[in-house]
Amino acid sequence: MTDTERTPHKSQEFESVLTQSASTVASFDSDDKSTLEKIRHFLHSSPAAVPLIVLFLSLLIFAVLVGSKFFTPFALTLILQQVAIVGIVGAAQTLVILTAGIDLSVGAIMVLTSVVMGQFTFRYGLPVEVAVACGLALGAFCGFINGVLVSYVKLPPFIVTLGTWQIFLATTYIYSNNETIRAQEIEQSAPLLQFFGQKINLGGGALFTYGVFAMILLIALLWYVLNYTAWGRHLYAIGDDPEAAQLSGVRTKRVLISVYVLAGLICGLAGWAQIGRNGSVSPQIGQFANIESITAVVIGGMSLFGGRGSILGMLFGALIVGVFSFGMRMYGTDVQWTYMMIGVLIIAAVAVDQWIRKAAS
Numbered sequence: 001m002t003d004t005e006r007t008p009h010k011s012q013e014f015e016s017v018l019t020q021s022a023s024t025v026a027s028f029d030s031d032d033k034s035t036l037e038k039i040r041h042f043l044h045s046s047p048a049a050v051p052l053i054v055l056f057l058s059l060l061i062f063a064v065l066v067g068s069k070f071f072t073p074f075a076l077t078l079i080l081q082q083v084a085i086v087g088i089v090g091a092a093q094t095l096v097i098l099t100a101g102i103d104l105s106v107g108a109i110m111v112l113t114s115v116v117m118g119q120f121t122f123r124y125g126l127p128v129e130v131a132v133a134c135g136l137a138l139g140a141f142c143g144f145i146n147g148v149l150v151s152y153v154k155l156p157p158f159i160v161t162l163g164t165w166q167i168f169l170a171t172t173y174i175y176s177n178n179e180t181i182r183a184q185e186i187e188q189s190a191p192l193l194q195f196f197g198q199k200i201n202l203g204g205g206a207l208f209t210y211g212v213f214a215m216i217l218l219i220a221l222l223w224y225v226l227n228y229t230a231w232g233r234h235l236y237a238i239g240d241d242p243e244a245a246q247l248s249g250v251r252t253k254r255v256l257i258s259v260y261v262l263a264g265l266i267c268g269l270a271g272w273a274q275i276g277r278n279g280s281v282s283p284q285i286g287q288f289a290n291i292e293s294i295t296a297v298v299i300g301g302m303s304l305f306g307g308r309g310s311i312l313g314m315l316f317g318a319l320i321v322g323v324f325s326f327g328m329r330m331y332g333t334d335v336q337w338t339y340m341m342i343g344v345l346i347i348a349a350v351a352v353d354q355w356i357r358k359a360a361s
Contacts, residue, residue, distance in 0.1 A: 043356045047301040047309050050352060051316035054299075054345070058320055062327035070330060073206035083322040084196075084211040085110075085277055086292045088270040090300075090314045091218055092263035093293040098226075099259055100239045100306025101150060101157035105142070106267050107289030108168035113139045114271035115172050118181045118281030121190045128190040136268040142168060143264020147257035165290065172283045183279030197276030211273040215315075218266065222311050235259060239306025295321060295342065299349045320345065 043049055062070050069075065089106050096103040113135040120131035142164070149160045186193050196211035226232035234255050237245040246252045274286050300317025302309030321342055328338045 040356055043352075047303075047356075048313035048316060049301075050349075050356075051300045051313045051320060055316045055320050055323065058323045058327070062323065062331070066327060066330045070327060073202075073204045075326070075330075077206045077208055077212075079319065079322040079326050080212045081207070081209050081277075082326065083296075083318040084209065084215045085270055085274055085286070085289065086296055086321070087215040087315055087318045088211075088218060088273055089267060089289045089293040090296040090318055091215075091222055091311060092266040092270070093290075093297050094302060094309065094311050094314045095222070095235070095259050095263050095266075096157070097294075097297055097302055097304060098235050098239045098306060098309055099256060100242075100304075101256075101259075102161065102294070102304070103146065103157065103260070103263055104161040104290050105146060105165040105168055106263065106270075106293055107287055107291075108165045108172070109139050109142045109264055109267035110271040110274060110289055111283055111286050112142070112168050112172045112175075112271070113268040114274050114281055114286070115176045115283055117193060117272060117275065118186070119176060121193065122181055122185065128192045131190075132192070132272060135271060136265060139268025139271065140261050140265040143260040143262065143267070144257065146264070147260030150260065151253040151256040169287065176283045178283055180284075181281040186275070186280065193272070193281070194276045194279060196273040197279060209276070211276055214269065214273060218269070219311055219315050226311060231255070231258070236307055239308075241307070292321075295346060299342075299345050301349065301353065303353050304350070317349075 059071075089110060092106050093103055116138050117128075117131045117135035120126045120134055121128050126134075146157075146160055146164055149155050149164075150157050183194075196209060196214055198210050200208045200210070202208060226235065234245065234250045237248070237250055238252050238255055242252055270289070271286075275281055278285055296318035297309075297314050298304065298317070299320055300309070300313035300315070302313060302317075324341055324345075325338050328341070329335070
């Protein structure tokens with residue numbers, strides 16, 4: 001066989017080796033991408049996973065920085081007490097944000113309902129049970145106003161609740177004359193108003209308040225409703241694509257109104273729990289619960305675009321903020337560093353959400 005006859009054969013062997021090498025590299029790249037896609041799809045289907053991991057890492061970090069005193073039953077239950085109000089208001093915010101809306105008035109509704117409960121009891125002499133019921137009903141009515149303006153008038157939720165936030169706060173100041181009902185008066189005449197502030201000692205220094213139990217029960221109930229009822233599925237569908245949801249038979253306007261009414265009712269519950277937490281009724285306390293609730297929701301992995309998220313993630317987000325606030329205070333840092341770290345967490349949470357959302361596209 002001549003050299004010219006051998007050359008094509010060698011060339012074919014060389015090309016075959018190159019083809020095999022290229023296919024191996026391509027297969028390797030494909031495996032890498034598929035693994036990344038699997039992770040992203042897992043996080044997309046389990047939105048509470050990221051905040052749970054961050055919460056676990058936060059506990060480990062402060063266990064190293066602060067020491068064993070951070071993991072005492074008293075310290076851990078104190079964190080739960082501190083996040084109870086944020087967790088309840090965050091539950092209301094979660095429902096609204098799942099519909100691709102936002103409610104800036106949740107803090108104002110909470111303060112207004114707490115003031116009404118106190119004033120109805122001490123100014124008008126109504127039984128405390130009736131006063132509490134009136135406060136809860138007022139919270140639901142405030143939510144109804146938001147829901148009608150969003151669903152029927154078709155105004156943007158941000159603009160609507162920005163306006164009602166100011167209206168509800170102004171109403172609170174005008175109605176209460178900016179007066180505070182002291183804790184001693186409530187304790188003597190209407191202890192039921194302080195019900196959620198009562199503590200239960202479980203031993204070992206662990207102190208739980210009824211407010212903590214209320215938060216846990218509320219979140220457990222809403223988790224079941226959102227995951228195992230038609231109303232919960234409709235809520236996710238509206239947040240994902242309202243037009244498609246309407247075409248599939250979902251009564252979007254009714255669902256939206258029910259969401260805002262329920263959110264207002266939950267804020268009324270938060271107003272009652274706020275009285276128990278602080279002991280007094282004051283129009284000055286809790287005005288910025290809206291910002292705190294949005295923080296818990298965003299850090300908890302909830303998508304601000306709607307249709308994706310978990311109420312358990314919101315709870316983990318609230319606990320992350322509580323752990324950072326308490327841990328850095330125990331470490332002896334200035335409170336401004338806490339705000340900085342929470343700000344970083346918010347931006348990181350939104351960035352992760354944007355990355356995870358690509359799994360659905």
